[in-house]
Amino acid sequence: MxxxxxxxxxxxxxxxxxxxxxxxxxxxxxxxxxxxxxxxxxxxxxxxxxxxxxxxxxxxxxxxxxxxxxxxxxxxxxxxxxxxxxxxxxxxxxxxxxxxxxxxxxxxxxxxxxxxxxxxxxxxxxxxxxxxxxxxxxxxxxxxxxxxxxxxxxxxxxxxxxxxxxxxxxxxGTTQLNERMFPVHKRYSYSYRDTWGEGRNFGGRRIHEGTDIFASYGTPVLSTCYGYIELIGWNRLGGWRIGLRAADNTYFYYAHLSAYARGIRQGVIVRPGQVLGYVGSSGYGKPGTSGKFPPHLHFGIYKDTGTREWAFDPYPLLKQWERKPQTVINPPKKEANIQPKRPVT
Missing domain, CATH: 1.10.530 (Lysozyme)
Known part of the structure; x- marks a missing residue:
């Protein structure tokens, strides 16, 4: 057997x-x-x-x-x-x-x-x-x-x-797509701590479902996995955001971006280290709102149960991924980075 x-x-x-x-x-x-x-x-x-x-x-x-x-x-x-x-x-x-x-x-x-x-x-x-x-x-x-x-x-x-x-x-062409990578370019200056569960007031009382990685405007934000862009566009809380679903059905949430990398759109298949966008301070308001807080990447991880998705603390995984080598895949230099002119739902 x-x-x-x-x-x-x-x-x-x-x-x-x-x-x-x-x-x-x-x-x-x-x-x-x-x-x-x-x-x-x-x-x-x-x-x-x-x-x-x-x-x-x-x-x-x-x-x-x-x-x-x-x-x-x-x-x-x-x-x-x-x-x-x-x-x-x-x-x-x-x-x-x-x-x-x-x-x-x-x-x-x-x-x-x-x-x-x-x-x-x-x-x-x-x-x-x-x-x-x-x-x-x-x-x-x-x-x-x-x-x-x-x-x-x-x-x-x-x-x-x-x-x-x-x-x-x-x-x-394979089922072996388990690699993970730290979601911020490590050659840039950044900092983070475990902010899971802290209180948030904008949009009603709620807890913080993720980790904030603070970095300068324009710091490249990377795909942490093999997967596809499930959601992209404006979110009232998250600003310019990306929802990335991994090949193992884990959902990664990137929020408060300043711009997306050229070619990143809904349905695009990506790999670890691929530049998705850039750190910003967007969100907490109508489309285009920015600057209500210091620039950072809000990074969340969610598991799909089939009927709903639940968040869990990404901090321990981020500490693991931070120790791993990082290969960055940049978008073509001749293609400018763009920010959506209108919300994408």
């Missing part, structure tokens, strides 16, 4: 190429894609990146009623899971049935993905093959398969995030 788990873990630990362009998957990158995804893609015609995106979302959000998830295993093994009734068939009389033929007889989702005679949801080959078979029922295109996701989740935000995460995996 553990042989396929160990084999999958070895594949997950293989290194990732440093520069993979959109839609191009090198042979080295392919070795970093767990085999259960590529085998399911070959058999069912569902792109491995969509399967990986669904697994990340399933593993990082609260499971629906009737779904149990193993603890302490990597997200690409835990992944998205069916309820036991969905897996074995609603009227199947055998509790926790693993018999692939009987499961098929009772119209269950379970599939024997590795041809061992069992349909075991704790086996990633079986689980991912079952997901691919289900999505393929909708049709051969990504739109067809996203329609199946809509039917299952009945939540537009969930489906949009699954598809966006899949596009990140597809762009970089």
């Amino acid at each position: 553990w042989l396929w788990v160990l084999a999958g873990l070895l594949l997950i630990l293989i290194s990732t190429p440093g520069d993979v362009h959109a839609e191009v998957v090198s042979s080295q990158a392919k070795s970093a894609i767990p085999l259960w995804y590529t085998r399911a893609e070959a058999k069912y015609g569902v792109h491995w990146s969509l399967l990986a995106g669904l697994d990340v979302y399933g593993a990082t959000t609260k499971p629906p009623a009737g779904v149990t998830r193993p603890q302490g295993v990597p997200m690409f093994i835990s992944g998205y899971r069916f309820s036991q009734h969905e897996w074995q068939g609603l009227f199947n009389p055998v509790e926790n049935d693993l018999n692939a033929k009987r499961i098929r007889l009772f119209d269950g989702r379970g599939v024997d993905g590795d041809q061992d005679g069992k349909a075991d949801q704790n086996n990633p080959y079986d689980r991912v093959s079952a997901i691919a078979a289900w999505l393929r029922q909708g049709g051969p295109t990504e739109q067809d398969q996203s329609n199946e996701l809509w039917k299952q989740f009945e939540n537009g935000t969930s489906v949009e995030r699954i598809l966006a995460l899949s596009h990140v995996f597809k762009y970089f």
Whole structure:
């Protein structure tokens, strides 16, 4: 039973190429894609990146009623899971049935993905093959398969995030996108302390959900992860802000910017160290308000439960990332930095 788990873990630990362009998957990158995804893609015609995106979302959000998830295993093994009734068939009389033929007889989702005679949801080959078979029922295109996701989740935000995460995996050609980087250029002067939970009054009494990193106007602000720009534009409290969702479904919030780097817009895929914008003092008012406080980056981290997002203290992680090497990816010099002329929602 553990042989396929160990084999999958070895594949997950293989290194990732440093520069993979959109839609191009090198042979080295392919070795970093767990085999259960590529085998399911070959058999069912569902792109491995969509399967990986669904697994990340399933593993990082609260499971629906009737779904149990193993603890302490990597997200690409835990992944998205069916309820036991969905897996074995609603009227199947055998509790926790693993018999692939009987499961098929009772119209269950379970599939024997590795041809061992069992349909075991704790086996990633079986689980991912079952997901691919289900999505393929909708049709051969990504739109067809996203329609199946809509039917299952009945939540537009969930489906949009699954598809966006899949596009990140597809762009970089690997599931190994775990790198983190300090969000302010370390060659500039900056300072910060743990300000989590401190009181704030503007906009009503509330607590501070993040860490303030003080730096001079124009200090480059960097992507801390592989991911995509989920939100960008004006926020009454945060001013010119960016919402960045990482490949592991963690949400990073950058606030009080003075400007965005050229080319940074909603939906853009980014990597660690890429310049997103520049430190400022925007916010606490209508669009364009600035200077109500010293320039700094407000940096927040949020976890998605599937129904809401909750913040946690970024300070301990910032101290870890600060000690790591930092490679900065600057925007092209010939392209000027711009600030939106109107709010983007």
